[in-house]
Amino acid sequence: MHELTIASALVEQVCDHARDRGASRVGSIRIRMGALSGIAKALHFCFPSAAKGTLCDGAVLYIDEVPLTVMCVRCDAIKTPSGHYNFRCPDCGHPTPKVITGREMQLASIELVGADAPPAGAHASAGATDNSLSSQGI
Amino acid sequence: MCSVCGCGPGTHHAHSGHEHAGHEHIGHEHHDLVLIEKDILAKNDVYAEANRERFERLGVFALNLVSSPGSGKTTLLVKTITALKKKLSVAVIEGDQQTSIDADRIRETGVPSVQVNTGRGCHLDAHMVEHAMEDLPLVRNSVLFIENVGNLVCPASFDLGEAQKVAILSVTEGDDKPLKYPDMFAAATTVVISKIDLLPYVDFNVERCIGHLGSINPDLDIFQLSATTGEGMEAWIEMLTGAATQAARKALCHA
Numbered sequence: 001m002h003e004l005t006i007a008s009a010l011v012e013q014v015c016d017h018a019r020d021r022g023a024s025r026v027g028s029i030r031i032r033m034g035a036l037s038g039i040a041k042a043l044h045f046c047f048p049s050a051a052k053g054t055l056c057d058g059a060v061l062y063i064d065e066v067p068l069t070v071m072c073v074r075c076d077a078i079k080t081p082s083g084h085y086n087f088r089c090p091d092c093g094h095p096t097p098k099v100i101t102g103r104e105m106q107l108a109s110i111e112l113v114g115a116d117a118p119p120a121g122a123h124a125s126a127g128a129t130d131n132s133l134s135s136q137g138i
Numbered sequence: 139m140c141s142v143c144g145c146g147p148g149t150h151h152a153h154s155g156h157e158h159a160g161h162e163h164i165g166h167e168h169h170d171l172v173l174i175e176k177d178i179l180a181k182n183d184v185y186a187e188a189n190r191e192r193f194e195r196l197g198v199f200a201l202n203l204v205s206s207p208g209s210g211k212t213t214l215l216v217k218t219i220t221a222l223k224k225k226l227s228v229a230v231i232e233g234d235q236q237t238s239i240d241a242d243r244i245r246e247t248g249v250p251s252v253q254v255n256t257g258r259g260c261h262l263d264a265h266m267v268e269h270a271m272e273d274l275p276l277v278r279n280s281v282l283f284i285e286n287v288g289n290l291v292c293p294a295s296f297d298l299g300e301a302q303k304v305a306i307l308s309v310t311e312g313d314d315k316p317l318k319y320p321d322m323f324a325a326a327t328t329v330v331i332s333k334i335d336l337l338p339y340v341d342f343n344v345e346r347c348i349g350h351l352g353s354i355n356p357d358l359d360i361f362q363l364s365a366t367t368g369e370g371m372e373a374w375i376e377m378l379t380g381a382a383t384q385a386a387r388k389a390l391c392h393a
Contacts, residue, residue: 002260002292010178017174027169031178036321037295087320087353095353099324105178105295112170 003042006105007050014110018055023112028060034104035068068102182296185264189271189299197279197389199382202262202298204322205306206315207288210332210365212240214306215283217365219247221375226382227280231270233262233287240285250274261292264299279386281378290319301385308333309340313347320354328359330374335364 010031018026033040040063047061072079072089078100082090089096177183193200205211219228230251232241241253252274254266267284276282284300286293305326307315310333316323323329329351331344344362351358359377363370 002295005259005261005263005292006178006295009181013174013176013178013181017172021170021172023170024167086317095356097324097353097355103321107174107176107178109171109173109175112172113167114170 003039004046004050006039007043007047010047010107011050011054011056013107014059015055017110018112021112021114023055023114025113026056026059027111027113028062029056029110030062030064030108032064032066032104032106032108034066034102036099036102037105040065064108066101066104069100070096070102071098071100072096073098179295182264185268186297186299189264189267190301191299192271192276193282193299193301194385195389195392196276197386198276198282199280199378199385200282200284200298200300200302201378202284202286202293202300202303203306204286204290204293204303204326205288205308206290206311209288209306209308209311211285211288211306212243214330214332214363214365215285216243216247217368217371218283218375218378219244219249221371222281222378223247223249225379227277229274229277229280229282231262231267231274231282231284233266233285235259235287256287260287260289261296262286262298263296267298279382279389281382290315290322294319294322294325301381302327304328304330306330306332307347309336309342309344311342313343314350316347316350316354323351323354323358326355326358328361331360331362333364333366334362334369335367 010029014026014029033043043063044061051057051059067080069078069080070087070089071077072092072094073096074092074094075089079089079091079096081087081096087096088094189200192198203211203215215230219230222228228249230241230244230249232238232244232251232253233256234240234253235256235258237255238253241251244251252270254262254270256262256266262284284298286298290305303326305322305328307329309331331347334344337344348360351360361370361374361377363374365371
């Protein structure tokens with residue numbers, strides 16, 4: 001169930017961005033998942049149901065998996081442990097609790113599709129809102 | 139009409155997939171790549187920070203209790219409340235998928251308790267905690283226990299705004315559990331090794347378990363206790379009382 005919550009949070013955030021930019025739908029989503037999150041496959045599986053009926057419906061989900069790297073204070077270097085359950089330096093055996101990469105759950109980028117809409121930033125309604133806000137400010 | 143290449147609706151000429159600076163044009167739809175670079179759970183973190191700020195302002199010492207199902211969280215909580223309530227105000231938010239059995243057990247101790255049923259969800263999030271507080275008015279300089287859904291995976295990712303995340307690990311579960319669920323023990327600030335009265339009957343090596351915990355998170359504060367016999371409870375209660383006093387003092391300085 002965890003992955004469904006993550007998928008729903010992802011869909012919600014992407015839809016907010018898509019709406020803000022006046023897109024008609026989302027073409028694709030690229031996210032970064034750390035190896036420790038362990039839900040990349042499950043996320044692929046439940047993303048379509050989380051996206052159903054939203055602007056993300058039909059979007060392609062790309063997941064870049066970030067490998068686990070840890071800091072070894074004895075070697076004073078960043079190392080890749082031999083397994084996810086082994087928090088020790090592969091070279092000197094010293095405990096390596098400090099995770100450098102591998103915990104990420106980040107939304108990297110989205111591809112927005114707007115039917116015959118001008119490019120992002122120059123969108124008519126978004127532009128008008130920006131202008132009216134700035135003129136009120138003056 | 140497309141403002142970039144000038145093609146209009148209904149013109150079905152072949153120009154799929156051509157690219158302009160900043161946007162790509164496939165068929166008659168604009169495809170804009172937007173860089174976001176934000177945590178997926180950013181929204182939860184905003185709610186968590188708001189909760190944390192509220193706890194700190196009111197001098198509420200908040201703890202998020204996480205464990206596998208059956209580690210004895212509720213029993214430990216009942217015994218802890220019984221010892222604490224003479225000196226401090228205590229309140230409890232109980233998270234479970236279904237039923238109000240746990241909240242009812244807590245209320246029997248005489249302290250206020252709210253049950254949050256997560257339904258199909260496997261963890262509490264910061265927004266649920268914010269809503270739970272609507273039914274559980276926070277008392278100044280008090281202790282708030284948030285008992286999470288029994289699960290060692292998902293609650294690791296969801297900050298609730300707590301001061302301490304306490305992972306409870308019972309000796310009936312195996313001393314290698316920290317290695318199997320490293321994310322939770324890395325996210326925790328405190329570990330309680332519970333049911334130590336059962337040590338003679340189970341194959342659980344406390345030293346080995348503490349070694350595993352240290353390799354994942356050397357900053358963990360570790361307690362060994364039995365809620366049933368009371369062994370080790372004193373140090374645990376002392377820590378809670380000390381931290382609650384400190385939270386109250388800090389709030390006073392900020393006021």
